[in-house]
Amino acid sequence: MHSRKSILWMFLAAALLALPSSAMAQKVEGHVGKLNGHVDAGKQLYFRYCWGCHGFRGDGNGENAPYLNILPRNFVSATFKCRSTPTGTLPTDEDVFNAITRGFYTTYMPSWTALTHQQRADLVVFIKTLSTRWTKEKAGEPVKVPAEPALTTDGIKRGKELFAKLECWKCHGQEGRGDGPSAATLTDSNDQPIRPYNFAAGTRFKCGETNQDLYKIFMTGLDGTPMPSYGEQIKPEEAWDLVHYLRTLQVTHNSAELALWQGTKEGAEIVKAAKITGTPTGSGIKQ
Amino acid sequence: MLQEVLKLKKHRVAAAAFIAVYGWLFLSIAVPSASALPIPKGNVHAIPAFARKYGMPCSSCHEAWPKLSPFGQQFKDNGYQMGNEKDAPIYQNPSYWPVSFRITPHWHRESVDHADITNPLPTGATTEGRLTTHGFDVGGLDILTAGTLAKNISFLLVPAAENDGSFHFEAANVRFSNLLGSSWLNIKAGKFELDNIISEKRILGLSNNGGFYQMYHFQPVGEDTAMFTFGLGDNQFGAELSGHSKNDYTRFSAALLSSNDGTENLPNGHGYDTFVTLSQAFEAGSLGLQRVGAFAYVGRAPTYTVGGELGTDGLGQKSFYRAGFNGLWYIKKFDVMTQYLHGLDNALLGTATPSYNPLPAGAHSPTWNAGLIEPHYNLNPQFILIGRYELIRMSRQALDTNAGNLGDIDAGTVGFRYYPFISSRAGFAFHNEFSVVRQRGVSTSGRDLTSSSVFLGLDFIF
């Protein structure tokens, strides 16, 4: 009995030694929390759910790509909009997982919460096999999101100044309606026209719903789109001011920021002017 | 990726083989024969208009169409919406038209043991024998229109034509979804399918014997099915309140329905039925999403009509119920649907006695138990093996004089569906099925009645 056990241990040790040399070198892994993604399972899911838009090769050139005005993600070029990592770097596995879970607001990418967490993790790993970037490069170091400071009117005002100083309005417009002077000429990296986010009509963002998500959006940039990273341009406390101000531009979305802003004389006037009245309601039309 | 290409090639070879087999069938079967048996209504709801609208392959919403995947169920529960502000018609290409068609040309063979073949004999003595019919047929043209009218307002309209050319709506309903911004509050009104997690409208059987669930239509022997017809699988008139968690893992529905089994113009109607369901899904590691649920239908049906004529007011309403629980179990590519149902009909209904008459001596409310187990093996989105076994056992007969097992049913189905291609535009499947049903003691002479179906068909949907 004892000798059999030791032989087993020897086998195991030999296997462990042999593994890293060649077999593991090419293997893509994916971990989301405690979940370990499996490539084969992910592949089956991909060829059931995803290929119609993202294509057989993952190049975003599926049979429906020609009919979509925001092109499906090209997993071969592996440029991702929603990351917690700096511009130009690969996203973390969690970032890709969250994108699958959340879907992309105003696009044809739905939320995939009907898939189990394990299935979504499996998809993450399979997606990573579609580009050699995942074997050549490491995911970027996630940007640090410091604790959110208390919300103050002064903070919103400082954010408002930053919005002007950083010239966010060039694309997003003075009221955040996505109608700035440069808005009409914007194209994404596929040379497709792209519209800046319309704060006045939106509730969700492409990369999430929370203040943290909003913080990350402009500190990391949305790679593949005209939205640049401001990570090297503003300090964390300024970024939070900007977050609080941007929330007040979402005049159709109830938030603590909007309530506080409307409580001030200046804010109330601005919000009132930004709310367009007399437009058709009930149709769900977003302007 | 080379593997994918090879696989495609393999499929092409398989498709060619199938076409050869079907061609041979066409040539060799030279005896066309009209079907003598009624074909169950089967307006099956797979809606390629949605695939076209969202650019997703059938396999996204259907494990194997028409059977829904959890993602498809979520899409349906969300009011035919993906929820990214792209669902309303104003985002569609103006030429988009939310209409789908389905047609199923097929060859089938129906065989019944101990069928009553008295009539052709000059003696008039009761004679039973095997009755076999076979021939080509079409399953009827289904027209399915469904979509959104605006954000959170959706509709489903299924017009159906009868053999005699008359026309009715198999389904016609409007749904207001996400009321007060909550996925827990959705209201549907009109004529609609009951919220059956194991849906007969998305059944993977097409034959006369296997194209419906026995337990959804079973009524004990001795009832007047002209006056009292009920099926959980039948679309009903009413209003339904339903809700679900964002990920659709938890879902419920409660419906108030007209007591007429979905027949138009309320011929028997001045009662209301209720149907409630509740189900909960949970994740089981790499096995997939599992779901367990429960349902209950409490209804009323008339025991006689004004002037004794059908189609007039139904009176003497008595109650009945169907209740049970079910489960959808996934073990990777293998899945099983299971359901248990308990049924009870009032003794007056069970003995076809008008309520103004006394009950026959020793009459009870008939009760029964039914079970379903339906395994599938979904090799890949293009191929599914189907098996089904259903049993119904009377637990109490309406009359003690009845044999204890009178009306008991055993039904089995095996088949497969092969989808030569999957696209986001249209669907096509080879459907092959064998189904057999045995019911105890219901032949004219009181023997078991066994009927079987062979179905070889081409299932097109666009």
Add this chain to the structure above:
Amino acid sequence: MKGKALTVLLAATVVLFVAGREPARGRPSANDGPAPGTAVVKGIAKFEGSRPAPTHINMNADPSCAKLHPGGLVSEDVLASPEGGLQNVVVFVSEGLGDRTFDPPPQPVTMEQKGCVYAPHIVSLRANQELDIVNNDATTHNIHPAPSNNREWNKAQAPGTRVDATFAREEIAIPLKCNIHPWMRSYIAVFKHPFFAVTDKAGNFELKNLPPGDYTIEAWHEKLGKSIQKISVSAGGTKELEFVFKSTAGH
């Protein structure tokens, strides 16, 4: 080991020294370290055919840019001298160096944004060589390279600030744009060796310090495409080349 440490120290000193002074404008010199050879390839890029009508740039989207160009501005797509010399052609060795490797020079290359125009219009540099991008405008720009062989990124750049970048792999050439000012477009040519040049106003170029051997010399223009010539040079020899670009009809 000791030698390596010394080199690193030396390199670091040079970096510090270079960073301390005004960085050299324009093209990097190829003669850092001992010259790999003595041969020279020089010549001219010429433009033939009818010149495209100059496209005027509409800067209405940003008055702060327009203000700096009172006389208006035309695009820098095709710039040819009256004698036919074609400016902004990237001339480089595309084949023939074998597996020789060259360390990138420590001094950075600078690119300036002034008047909402990139200067120089074509930046050429070495893989992993630092590129300093300066914003001397009163407006915010965003630096958005769209490479096919390097990582895509996109950084905002406020007035008066600097963005440093490097590109890891050879690529000729990476389009660079500013999304806020759609007319702002330039190219960054990234090389893994030092044998490249960008033609001047007269269309002249010169590749120095080539080791003797057979080479393919390629000339690339952002609008007019590329042209290839095969040559062989001996030690100390000089080769004269002429690349001719023809106007592409319909453009």
